[in-house]
Amino acid sequence: MAAIAPLERLVNALSRLPGIGSKTAQRLAYHVVAQDEAWVRELAESIYNAKKKTAPCPVCGALSEVGMPCALCEDPRRRRDILLVVENMRDVVAMERARDYNGLYHVLGGVLSPMEGIGPDSLRFGELMDRLKDGEIKEVVLATDPDVEGEATAAYIGQLLRPLGVKVTRIAHGVPVGGELEYTDELTLNQAFRGRREL
Template sequence: MLYSNSLSRLIDMFKKMPGIGHKSAVRLAFNIVSMSNGEADEIIETIKNAKEKIKYCSICQNLTETDPCDICSNEKRDRSTICVMETPKDVIALEKTREYFGLYHVLHGAISPMDDVTPDMLKIKELILRLKDERIKEVILATNPSIEGEATAMYLARLIKPLGIKVTRIASGIPVGGDLEYADDVTITKAIELRHEM
């Protein structure tokens, strides 16, 4: 046995995180074990605190410590536009550009039959309820330009168009198969500016 049971379990826990392979998990586990008890306790307390305090905004479904979130409660935001994103990380990527001033809606994923992710598992019902607000004139579909993101955008467009709301899709400034969180500010800004109606 290469590692003790406790160390093996710690490595396995880190490997469950996205983007963490075996070598990175081993490195993180050894780093945790070599910390002082005070440092390790601080990490544990920070994780517990985040899990207890962070929740979904009751309006946009973004992660927040206050409900509604700062964006939804900001009266200066354009209330006629909702940008639909797959993840909270995508919202952060677009906010960093300082080029979009409307509201958001976070789906928490994309439709993916291969991964058994169906529309009812996403925050789509919550989006449709929001669209009853007569102030909303446009929904921007900013799902990732992947097969799953495109399928989700098409599904949403079919649901929203009958409501008489303009539906646009971000332009392909984002490479196919890419993720918004890794795109640079200029690329994301251009993708929003060059969006097209669906």
């Protein structure tokens, strides 16, 4: 039996999501079309609204409602003297899942990668420097992935911040080399954070 064109388009769209192969995409597509129209409309609208109404937090770069600081930046219970620098929002979620860190975040939006044309101007280094101007932040913890690009980015930030006199530390390598924070278990993340070292 030949696939119906709209269903085929849905399968193709779903298979472009990370971690979704063609069989899973097909299973999800068949599930979606089997639901009632109200549920499908709600799903489609929630996807559209999430895209339309979500943007980087103007303070830290994590995801938030358009133009609004995120809940983490607004939380008065979080420490204001420590800043954890990560590559992306998924790393913020991973660190929050570990429940060991209670300071602020700064999301770079990637890592330095000259091969892909990503230089210092492509990342949120300027915003990081602006956040350190008032002197409230005493320690910056670098939590980029322990791969070549992540290490190069951490080294670059270390050199950038050294003249400011702020303490700069790097999470310990309990996170496996070549690994990604997003896929690291909570215990390993806790050990890596507790074992951070000064650069």
